[in-house]
Amino acid sequence: MMHHVLALVSHARRMVGRNAVSAVAFAIVSLLLCLAVVGSVLTQYDPYATDLANVLSPPSELHWFGTDQLGRDVLSRVVAAARIDLFVAVCAVAASFIVGVGIGGLAGYFGGTFDLWTSRVAEMVQVFPLFVLAMALVAALGNDLRNVVLATAIVNLPFYIRLARIEVGVLSTQLFVEAARAAGNGDVRIIGRVLLPNVMPNLMIQLSVNLGWAILNAASLSFIGLGIRPPTAEWGIMVADGAAHAMAGNWWLVVFPGFMLALAVFAFNLLGDALRDIFDIRSR
Amino acid sequence: MGLLSFFLRRLMAAIPAVGALVVATFVIMRVLPGDPAVFFSSSPVPSAEETAYVRQKLGLDRSLPGQLVVYLKEIGTADLGMSFTTGRPVLTELRERLPASLELAMVALALALIVSIPLGVMAAIWSGSLLDHIARIVSSIGVSMPTFVTGLILTYVFFLWLGLAPEPVDRIDMFITAPPRVTGFLLIDSTLNGDWIALRSAAGRLVLPSVTMATFVLSPLTRMTRSAMLGVLSSDFVRTARAMGLSDRTVYVRYALRNAMLPVLTTMGIVFSTMLGSNVLVERVFGWPGIGSFALNALLASDYAPVQGFVLLMGLLLVMINLVIDVAYGIADPRARRAT
Numbered sequence: 001m002m003h004h005v006l007a008l009v010s011h012a013r014r015m016v017g018r019n020a021v022s023a024v025a026f027a028i029v030s031l032l033l034c035l036a037v038v039g040s041v042l043t044q045y046d047p048y049a050t051d052l053a054n055v056l057s058p059p060s061e062l063h064w065f066g067t068d069q070l071g072r073d074v075l076s077r078v079v080a081a082a083r084i085d086l087f088v089a090v091c092a093v094a095a096s097f098i099v100g101v102g103i104g105g106l107a108g109y110f111g112g113t114f115d116l117w118t119s120r121v122a123e124m125v126q127v128f129p130l131f132v133l134a135m136a137l138v139a140a141l142g143n144d145l146r147n148v149v150l151a152t153a154i155v156n157l158p159f160y161i162r163l164a165r166i167e168v169g170v171l172s173t174q175l176f177v178e179a180a181r182a183a184g185n186g187d188v189r190i191i192g193r194v195l196l197p198n199v200m201p202n203l204m205i206q207l208s209v210n211l212g213w214a215i216l217n218a219a220s221l222s223f224i225g226l227g228i229r230p231p232t233a234e235w236g237i238m239v240a241d242g243a244a245h246a247m248a249g250n251w252w253l254v255v256f257p258g259f260m261l262a263l264a265v266f267a268f269n270l271l272g273d274a275l276r277d278i279f280d281i282r283s284r
Numbered sequence: 285m286g287l288l289s290f291f292l293r294r295l296m297a298a299i300p301a302v303g304a305l306v307v308a309t310f311v312i313m314r315v316l317p318g319d320p321a322v323f324f325s326s327s328p329v330p331s332a333e334e335t336a337y338v339r340q341k342l343g344l345d346r347s348l349p350g351q352l353v354v355y356l357k358e359i360g361t362a363d364l365g366m367s368f369t370t371g372r373p374v375l376t377e378l379r380e381r382l383p384a385s386l387e388l389a390m391v392a393l394a395l396a397l398i399v400s401i402p403l404g405v406m407a408a409i410w411s412g413s414l415l416d417h418i419a420r421i422v423s424s425i426g427v428s429m430p431t432f433v434t435g436l437i438l439t440y441v442f443f444l445w446l447g448l449a450p451e452p453v454d455r456i457d458m459f460i461t462a463p464p465r466v467t468g469f470l471l472i473d474s475t476l477n478g479d480w481i482a483l484r485s486a487a488g489r490l491v492l493p494s495v496t497m498a499t500f501v502l503s504p505l506t507r508m509t510r511s512a513m514l515g516v517l518s519s520d521f522v523r524t525a526r527a528m529g530l531s532d533r534t535v536y537v538r539y540a541l542r543n544a545m546l547p548v549l550t551t552m553g554i555v556f557s558t559m560l561g562s563n564v565l566v567e568r569v570f571g572w573p574g575i576g577s578f579a580l581n582a583l584l585a586s587d588y589a590p591v592q593g594f595v596l597l598m599g600l601l602l603v604m605i606n607l608v609i610d611v612a613y614g615i616a617d618p619r620a621r622r623a624t
Contacts, residue, residue: 120300124301124304127301127599127602127603127606128598128599128602129557129560129562129598129602130557130561131561131562131564131565132560132564132594132595132598135564135583136591136595139583139591212428216428216430220430220431220432220565223430223432224565224568224580224584226583226584236430236432239430239432239433239436240432243436243569246436246440247439247444249444251440254433254436254437254440255437258433258436258437261433262428262429262430262433265429265430266424266425266428269424269428
């Protein structure tokens with residue numbers, strides 16, 4: 001087991017060195033993850049402490065990103081928001097990854113009626129604008145954080161089902177899978193040890209791109225007033241709350257949370273390409 | 285297979301999707317929180333008898349399959365219920381607002397295509413060049429920008445700061461009389477009416493929201509054009525065309541681009557779907573009186589009939605768009621008619 005991990009790490013290092021873009025993606029994502037974990041320790045102010053004597057002050061040495069309409073420090077809020085936005089994205093994507101790959105993998109491996117129905121349903125859901133679907137789901141399930149995670153996960157599910165299904169379906173007909181079966185391996189072992197490692201590269205790209213999309217989705221939902229509610233420090237809410245004041249000239253209320261949001265999505269999109277290089281066992 | 289039978293088969297294939305959609309909107313309606321009978325009662329604190337009466341009138345006292353039958357009957361007679369926030373039939377509202385959303389989405393799509401197809405083609409012809417990298421970075425940034433942030437920043441810069449753009453409210457200046465409604469598309473109606481002032485105002489208001497939307501879908505279109513173009517450029521017939529001494533222009537435009545457009549056409553369905561979804565956000569930022577902002581306001585006010593109508597309309601629209609794309613594909617490439 002250990003030498004697998006070591007091989008992966010050294011391979012990752014080689015790949016990162018080869019590709020500057022991947023290095024940047026890794027750097028930004030690590031930075032965001034660090035912010036999400038330690039977050040408020042790094043910032044000087046309480047993200048929820050109001051200071052009415054000091055409202056809407058532009059970026060300065062005291063408040064690098066300025067203060068909002070209640071005198072709260074924008075930098076502290078932007079950093080605190082990293083945790084909640086990443087939390088929603090990671091939970092939602094993990095859920096749809098596990099369930100989707102499970103369903104799609106089984107459908108692709110065994111085929112039959114189950115396969116037919118799951119792909120029909122997945123196809124049908126995918127035609128629909130995902131954001132509208134997420135909106136309707138949050139409204140139907142109830143307007144809270146847990147349901148934002150759930151809605152994001154459900155909306156993402158078809159992507160994993162279809163991808164895992166196609167990948168597993170194509171691979172199952174390959175000679176090396178035949179060989180593994182001929183060597184006396186059972187279905188479970190073939191799926192776990194032979195098929196999954198081979199479908200990982202494309203799933204990983206999907207995973208990373210979806211993380212970016214999930215962040216965007218959650219922030220967009222809270223921007224329109226669904227899901228996470230004020231005064232929670234969250235990028236979408238900060239932009240929504242700041243919009244009116246920004247149009248009065250206080251640009252920092254929209255620019256900083258908006259920039260962090262875009263940066264997070266951008267980094268996960270780039271990471272998708274980088275991950276393909278690392279997990280693609282054929283390129284080692 | 286003939287074109288007509290191909291078309292009919294695609295049409296038949298769309299029926300289950302529409303059926304599923306109708307059932308889905310029905311289910312969403314039933315699980316949404318709140319009791320419609322209480323909403324529709326005339327008094328603020330309705331008595332038990334009154335609620336029961338309204339429930340009976342709305343058909344809510346029947347079994348679920350019974351309610352589904354009532355719902356199907358209502359849809360059959362184009363009755364989508366009333367919006368209690370605006371006090372008007374949902375169908376009327378949607379019919380009045382749909383052209384606003386479609387006009388915005390179509391202008392944005394046109395804009396995105398005008399930029400992304402040449403960009404994708406050039407990125408493929410000079411792949412690995414600086415231009416290729418720039419194209420990739422620009423489109424990656426575009427797809428990472430949340431539409432509401434792009435919209436707000438554009439408004440800040442071009443309306444507030446530079447004073448070039450009109451204020452982000454409505455489709456036309458409030459002091460300009462809108463042209464008489466023919467299609468509902470202001471650009472078309474004002475042209476038909478020969479009303480250049482209205483046309484200018486409507487076009488001006490379209491710029492920022494459509495740029496905002498186009499930015500978001502630049503990436504899939506550019507990437508698809510690039511990879512399709514790369515595939516075609518390495519094919520035998522392009523090599524032959526080159527070997528026969530045809531000019532670069534003829535090879536790229538007449539031979540390569542035409543063939544590369546087919547995969548791009550299929551991504552168009554996804555792109556249009558994305559655009560209709562982001563419509564809700566863009567309409568909110570720009571005060572655009574489309575179906576997205578209508579549905580959102582209704583949703584936030586727990587007014588569910590408009591939401592149901594919106595979801596239904598959206599689904600029908602997408603089924604139709606995908607049908608059109610499939611048929612267009614079938615016309616362009618007869619081999620595709622066999623596949624499905």
